[in-house]
Amino acid sequence: MEFTKMHGLGNDFVVIYGEKELPSDAAELAIKWCNRFFGIGADGLVYILPSEKADFQMRIINSDGTEAEQCGNAIRCVAKYVYDHGYIDREQITIETIGAGVQPVGLTVEDGKVSKVRVDMGAPVLDGLKIPTTIDQSPVVDQPIEAGRSGFRFTAVSMGNPHCVIYVEDAVHFDLASWGPKLEAHPFFPKKINVEFATVKDREHIDMRVWERGAGPTLACGTGACATLVSSVLNGLTERSAWVRLKGGDLFIEWNEEDNHVYMTGPAAFVFTGKIIE
Numbered sequence: 001m002e003f004t005k006m007h008g009l010g011n012d013f014v015v016i017y018g019e020k021e022l023p024s025d026a027a028e029l030a031i032k033w034c035n036r037f038f039g040i041g042a043d044g045l046v047y048i049l050p051s052e053k054a055d056f057q058m059r060i061i062n063s064d065g066t067e068a069e070q071c072g073n074a075i076r077c078v079a080k081y082v083y084d085h086g087y088i089d090r091e092q093i094t095i096e097t098i099g100a101g102v103q104p105v106g107l108t109v110e111d112g113k114v115s116k117v118r119v120d121m122g123a124p125v126l127d128g129l130k131i132p133t134t135i136d137q138s139p140v141v142d143q144p145i146e147a148g149r150s151g152f153r154f155t156a157v158s159m160g161n162p163h164c165v166i167y168v169e170d171a172v173h174f175d176l177a178s179w180g181p182k183l184e185a186h187p188f189f190p191k192k193i194n195v196e197f198a199t200v201k202d203r204e205h206i207d208m209r210v211w212e213r214g215a216g217p218t219l220a221c222g223t224g225a226c227a228t229l230v231s232s233v234l235n236g237l238t239e240r241s242a243w244v245r246l247k248g249g250d251l252f253i254e255w256n257e258e259d260n261h262v263y264m265t266g267p268a269a270f271v272f273t274g275k276i277i278e
């Protein structure tokens with residue numbers, strides 16, 4: 001079985017192209033292949049599948065074996081994969097995901113290879129019960145939450161997958177490991193949640209670090225960057241477009257007022273291809 005290792009700002013994936021549908025043992029394969037010591041090593045396992053509604057369908061399994069509805073960094077990798085391999089020759093394509101349906105994707109091509117990808121990530125879901133949270137409010141903004149003996153205030157946003165955004169003094173040096181797991185599995189969140197810790201630097205720049213549901217600390221999270229921008233607008237902290245600066249690099253995020261869609265622009269990269277022996 002051939003695979004390709006790719007990443008979006010250091011959020012890395014094992015990418016499989018050629019299957020007709022999601023294998024029934026995808027969860028077990030994700031746990032095995034994402035393991036950074038006994039396997040290939042990655043934050044997630046990504047399948048590029050045929051679609052009846054779009055050019056391709058993307059399915060994403062976290063390294064703990066749980067399937068996610070959406071993945072911003074992975075969708076940019078999928079777009080680069082299919083164009084650079086010649087499976088599509090258009091610079092405007094569509095990719096279907098569980099969490100956001102058919103998503104328009106714009107490719108920037110330089111010397112015949114994709115250098116940048118702009119993805120329509122769809123409209124954010126702000127209704128508390130649909131995110132989902134147990135909080136029957138819409139939107140869920142600046143709400144108190146306890147973790148251990150500490151209290152935080154959070155804003156919840158779904159980009160097809162759920163996110164909890166918390167503003168802190170210094171996101172870059174924040175102790176993710178102490179608080180990420182407790183908040184990921186907090187009783188407020190029936191499907192668990194991705195947790196973003198953010199520091200707004202100015203109205204167009206946000207530092208963010210992420211503890212991902214099903215994957216732990218990653219170098220970047222595309223949907224998390226989108227959720228952080230939406231949260232920052234809801235809290236009156238930034239303009240409707242801003243740079244979200246992650247450990248692995250920067251994403252440009254826009255929340256368009258006319259169509260209410262969030263647009264994410266950033267890179268994607270190949271690392272190596274390989275063959276899985278057993």
Ligand SMILES: N[C@H](CCC[C@H](N)C(=O)O)C(=O)O
Pocket residue numbers: 011060062067068069070071072073074161162194212213214215218220221222223224
């Ligand atoms: N761990 C996430 C999926 C990956 C999202 C992230 N890697 C991105 O780039 O959006 C979840 O369970 O919702």
